[in-house]
Amino acid sequence: MQFLIKPSDASAWISCIRRAWLDKHQPVASEPDAFSQLLSEQGLVHEAAMLTRLEKQYLVSKAVSVEHTQSLMREGVPAIYQARLIDERQGLVGYPDFLIRHDSGQYQPADAKLSLSEYKKSTQIQLGIYRRLLATKLPAMVFLGDGRTALLGDEIEPAVDEFIDGMRRLLDLPHPPAVRYSHSKCRICPHEPYCRPEFEAREDISLLYGIHGMAADHLAEAGIATISQLAASTVESIPDVPHLKGSKRKQRAILQAKAHVCDELFKLSEPVLPEGTWIHFDIEDNPLAPGCERHVYLWGFLLPPYARNDFDYVWTDIESSDYDGWIGFLQKLDRYRAQHSRIVLAHYSNHERATIRKYAERYDMLQHATVAWLLGDESPLFDIQKPVLDNLVLPLQGYGLKDICKHSKLVDFQWENAESGSQWSVVQFNRFRRETDLTEKQRLKTEIIGYNRDDVIATRKLEEWLRRLSG
Ligand code: SF4
Known part of the structure; x- marks a missing residue:
């Protein structure tokens, strides 16, 4: 099946490539949590405020379909709201909040975002895809919640190339890619019920607190592939690997594995609390x-x-x-x-x-x-x-x-x-x-x-x- 790549795929791809694969091949219906809903509502309020602002400057036409967007662009309307763009040949689709007609006759994409910092890379990719879909060299604009406008130009192209190439290779895979567990990402992921049994069945070391996925990869190469194997290891038998060097960290990793296996706590030393x-x-x-x-x-x-x-x-x-x-x-x-x-x-x-x-x-x-x-x-x-x-x-x-x-x-x-x-x-x-x-x-x-x-x-x-x- 040929999947179209959407700008919004970028955040899943950045967070976890397995999630990006599963989102396309095995999508699950999930209700956004209340906090995500709040973010989305605030985003819509900001978008509406930007629309009101732009309407004071331009005659803004609302697009209702891909064909309608193309027709409005051919007419040369000054600004288009909720544009819909598709390029089947490149396998890309995108819905910029606004397209604004430049003096050159080309359209410049723009999105309303509350902030740039939190979603920097995914926002760059998103806006970069709009530029690809419009085949424009004009910088994309981000209307920020604090009133500023950020411009994203050719400097974002490498990130867009990396994303599109990476997504194409990923989506061609017949099975979801193997990744390591990440507590912060997996516990809020809609695919967690699908992935977690696999992690647990293979006693994946990355299930342990403080064990970086890269350390888990290197430990597996050294023959320590499961939590039980790590729990049975000694500091001397664990090689120095990235994110797990030195006897203190290794000792802690072994005890973390033992704590997981026995469901018990271990004391490294006596906690000292200040007086007062x-x-x-x-x-x-x-x-x-x-x-x-x-x-x-x-x-x-x-x-x-x-x-x-x-x-x-x-x-x-x-x-x-x-x-x-x-x-x-x-x-x-x-x-x-x-x-x-x-x-x-x-x-x-x-x-x-x-x-x-x-x-x-x-x-x-x-x-x-x-x-x-x-x-x-x-x-x-x-x-x-x-x-x-x-x-x-x-x-x-x-x-x-x-x-x-x-x-x-x-x-x-x-x-x-x-x-x-x-x-x-x-x-x-x-x-x-x-x-x-x-x-x-x-x-x-x-x-x-x-x-x-x-x-x-x-x-x-x-x-x-x-x-x-x-x-
Ligand atoms: S549960 Fe974790 S590993 Fe599975 S797709 Fe989600 S983030 Fe990735």
């Missing part, structure tokens, strides 16, 4: 804020003695109150600091520290006394993921807070709302922003706050669990 008054801290932020700068809508804390009602927070309804939220956060910390000695502000992963730094830069407050304390040498911030990663090998494929806390043999803490998560929180917050019914708005806010409270209770439970382990 622990305050658990977690933020919720909106990466889809209209200004394209992340807006922290909730700064949450769990204070001693750590009961559910010891939760404290700063909330802002809207990005225009972003500064107020930040100042509210700093004021809370000043108050805690006055009330408690030697605060340990515990959070999971580096996100909270990085966000504080970004806010300090955003508001030019790096010299502010509270900020200097937070980010300085005597910082109270403590990433509680660190003692986990440094000291423990867990029977898990991911070391996220929920992976560790929800596991019945580990922390065994369950969130009140089983559906909740950081992307869930963003979706709920964006619903909250749009909601006009005050009762529903309050309900959404209560739900989000409840989720954040459970997050900080979870880090408290993790702290207690680590203390029991080292006791």
